[in-house]
Amino acid sequence: xxxxxxxxxxxxxxxxxxxxxxxxxxxxxxxxxxxxxxxxxxxxxxxxxxxxxxxxxxxxxxxxxxxxxxxxxxxxxxxxxxxxxxxxxxxxxxxxxxxxxxxxxxxxxxxxxxxxxxxxxxxxxxxxxxxxxxxxxxxxxxxxxxxxxxxxxxxxxxxxxxxxxxxxxxxxxxxxxxxxxxxxxxxxxxxxxxxxxxxxxxxxxxxxxxxxxxxxxxxxxxxxxxxxxxxxxxxxxxxxxxxxxxxxxxxxxxxxxxxxxxxxxxxxxxxxxxxxxxxxxxxxxxxxxxxxxxxxxxxxxxxx
Amino acid sequence: xxxxxxxxxxxxxxxxxxxxxxxxxxxxxxxxxxxxxxxxxxxxxxxxxxxxxxxxxxxxxxxxxxxxxxxxxxxxxxxxxxxxxxxxxxxxxxxxxxxxxxxxxxxxxxxxxxxxxxxxxxxxxxxxxxxxxxxxxxxxxxxxxxxxxxxxxxxxxxxxxxxxxxxxxxxxxxxxxxxxxxxxxxxxxxxxxxxxxxxxxxxxxxxxxxxxxxxxxxxxxxxxxxxxxxxxxxxxxxxxxxxxxxxxxxxxxxxxxxxxxxxxxxxxxxxxxxxxxxxxxxxxxxxxxxxxxxxxxxxxxxxxxxxxxxxxxxxxxxxxxxxxxxxxxxxxxxxxxxxxxxxxxxxxxxxxxxxxxxxxxxxxxxxxxxxxxxxxxxxxxxxxxxxxxxxxxxxxxxxxxxxxxxxxxxxxxxxxxxxxxxxxxxxxxxxxxx
Numbered sequence: 182x183x184x185x186x187x188x189x190x191x192x193x194x195x196x197x198x199x200x201x202x203x204x205x206x207x208x209x210x211x212x213x214x215x216x217x218x219x220x221x222x223x224x225x226x227x228x229x230x231x232x233x234x235x236x237x238x239x240x241x242x243x244x245x246x247x248x249x250x251x252x253x254x255x256x257x258x259x260x261x262x263x264x265x266x267x268x269x270x271x272x273x274x275x276x277x278x279x280x281x282x283x284x285x286x287x288x289x290x291x292x293x294x295x296x297x298x299x300x301x302x303x304x305x306x307x308x309x310x311x312x313x314x315x316x317x318x319x320x321x322x323x324x325x326x327x328x329x330x331x332x333x334x335x336x337x338x339x340x341x342x343x344x345x346x347x348x349x350x351x352x353x354x355x356x357x358x359x360x361x362x363x364x365x366x367x368x369x370x371x372x373x374x375x376x377x378x379x380x381x382x383x384x385x386x387x388x389x390x391x392x393x394x395x396x397x398x399x400x401x402x403x404x405x406x407x408x409x410x411x412x413x414x415x416x417x418x419x420x421x422x423x424x425x426x427x428x429x430x431x432x433x434x435x436x437x438x439x440x441x442x443x444x445x446x447x448x449x450x451x452x453x454x455x456x457x458x459x460x461x462x463x464x465x466x467x468x469x470x471x472x473x474x475x476x477x478x479x480x481x482x483x484x485x
Numbered sequence: 486x487x488x489x490x491x492x493x494x495x496x497x498x499x500x501x502x503x504x505x506x507x508x509x510x511x512x513x514x515x516x517x518x519x520x521x522x523x524x525x526x527x528x529x530x531x532x533x534x535x536x537x538x539x540x541x542x543x544x545x546x547x548x549x550x551x552x553x554x555x556x557x558x559x560x561x562x563x564x565x566x567x568x569x570x571x572x573x574x575x576x577x578x579x580x581x582x583x584x585x586x587x588x589x590x591x592x593x594x595x596x597x598x599x600x601x602x603x604x605x606x607x608x609x610x611x612x613x614x615x616x617x618x619x620x621x622x623x624x625x626x627x628x629x630x631x632x633x634x635x636x637x638x639x640x641x642x643x644x645x646x647x648x649x650x651x652x653x654x655x656x657x658x659x660x661x662x663x664x665x666x667x668x669x670x671x672x673x674x675x676x677x678x679x680x681x682x683x684x685x686x687x688x689x690x691x692x693x694x695x696x697x698x699x700x701x702x703x704x705x706x707x708x709x710x711x712x713x714x715x716x717x718x719x720x721x722x723x724x725x726x727x728x729x730x731x732x733x734x735x736x737x738x739x740x741x742x743x744x745x746x747x748x749x750x751x752x753x754x755x756x757x758x759x760x761x762x763x764x765x766x767x768x769x770x771x772x773x774x775x776x777x778x779x780x781x782x783x784x785x786x787x788x789x790x791x792x793x794x795x796x797x798x799x800x801x802x803x804x805x806x807x808x809x810x811x812x813x814x815x816x817x818x819x820x821x822x823x824x825x826x827x828x829x830x831x832x833x834x835x836x837x838x839x840x841x842x843x844x845x846x847x848x849x850x851x852x853x854x855x856x857x858x859x860x861x862x863x864x865x866x867x868x869x870x871x872x873x874x875x876x877x878x879x880x881x882x883x884x885x886x887x888x889x890x891x892x893x894x895x896x897x898x899x900x901x902x903x904x905x906x907x908x909x910x911x912x913x914x915x916x917x918x919x
Contacts, residue, residue, distance in 0.1 A: 191506065191507050192506070192507065192508045192509070193507045193508060193509045193587075193588045196508075196509045196785070197509075198775055198787075199747065199775075199785055199786055199787045200787075202747075202775060202787035203731070203747045203787050206731040206732045206745050206746070206747075206787070207731060207840075209731070209732045210731050210732045210800045210840060234775040235745070235775075235787070236732075236734055236745070237734075237773070238734075238736045238739060238741055239734050239735060239736045239741070320578075320579045320581070321580075321581045324578075327578040327579055327580065328576045328577065328578050328579075334906075343576055344576075346576065347907060347908045348577075348602050348603065348605070348606040348823050348908055348911070349606060350605065350606055350609040350610075350893075350897070350899065350908075350911045351609045351610060351893040351897050352610075352747075353837055353897065353898070353899050355837065355899055355901055355906070355908050357835065357901055357902075357906030357907075358906050359904075359905065359906060362906075370579070371579065371581070371590055373581045373583075373588075375583075376588075457537070458537055458538035458539075459537055459538055459539045460537050460539055460540060
């Protein structure tokens, strides 16, 4: 499934890897209880790989944290559990379903659970006492994320205030905080989608198979190919058909679309991205299409 | 074009080969309000084909909604709702684009006077700074302020993009006057690699594509300079080894004990003698990198050092080469104020220097510099937001500080509010600029 592009990193990737490892070690040095948000998506796989290299031969000094919407791709959950078993990592899962069952969250009419992740995330951070939470968000993904810091201070509600951000100079990261505050840290802030794929190729990182071309039963909604499931699809009038597809991002099944693709190796994926006319979020994420400022609004509420 | 020589390589580099050699260049853009900086960045992204169809469609839609004539490329880079609504840039935004030669990480900083702190932030990680001026106004106070900050931080390569040259009818005279003015100021401040280019970000002249409107300007476009300028990594390499310990890696099964960190300056090889505090020395017995054991590592590399002697070292300690800076309790520094609240002489602070975080205080505010170089304020009681000041810092524990050099490879620090944890000031060891 994974064919390495080369074993040598380009100077550019080496530069990014050095920077990210430096950030991860700062996190270990500055905080006591650290969670690493792990969804099984390619970005969190890269952060985990970087962490393993940053602390080898010791184990990674972070706990993996997965906010499970209950609408995850089964292939991705299997991958997650296998990786945990193989690496001896600690995994904590916060299930959105538990919050719904307790009546603390209500299902949305459109069936999308991505926006529902925020409350379980913020409450788990408080309950577990994480003082830092690592995530695989990248600045190239979206306009509001382009303004995010590497160390992002959040209040006890998890809220992001773009006007209160700390200036971040040189590579001196300020992790000081008040009681109740926590710091979200984004070690691959400066990576692009292409960088992530090149690195996955060069380092031979394993990914869930849905990132590569496969035949799948899908239906079309709002111009995206969605996978049917208990979350509420297809509706009447939405026809199922088999297409050769792959996923460019991995999220809640209800709002993550597949793209038609024959790319079954990393080289082919890279070639496909190079000629794509759509950004990965534009092509595959319904949640960002809600409004011009959808991501900015979710971040202010405590989303990653 | 000249004929190919006999020994010219016949091998055509493939896409993968090109990527394999690609280097990173970090740059920063700055300008005053209305210099068209967002349009410039939008143009750079657009003409290097870094803007995809859905982003462009979104910008076209918003342009139409606002009643603009044509596409407003500045909308590509204004990320926050307040920015789009008010047509201003509030915060530093990071942009990514690539050509066959290099990949670029661009810090786009706002131009308002009150947001100068963001310019310092953007420039602190930059190898090259691009300043914009409006051809109709030339070099203004804000340009000099930005140039001064570049000089303060030690950025040697500055490109002045003289924008809106179309609005002065592509006049060479206007351009030459601005060029002379800027070149003189750059030389005065010690910015030795200054370039001046006439551009129109709106029309696309000389940003990525060469202009056909200015036959009198045969020089490079902005992108050509960015692609070809020497990446000054050498300066940090040439210094003595500085390796602040970030984290001690221990693995009991194999009895492993390694000191993890990044080489901020200099280089280290297996077998080198290194210096610790109190004049202690030891030998490097191994270097572990992300690729496994290596013989040598240089500035910029994140590695783990293995040492011959069992010495008690922790995060915050410095491993250095033979010319280790003296550890002191008090030092002079130049700071840039980053918060609304004024910092008073005597104020208790935390000081982050390398990987150490120690308590301290601002012992004295010696001088607030006048950016125009006319009248510094001597012995003021405080410094505030955007001020560049000479201060004395006192720390509760000895720190091996040394003068700022190599764009912050050494000698940089932060002053942090002791209670709120906010970053009060960016610091450079030594009295700079005067």
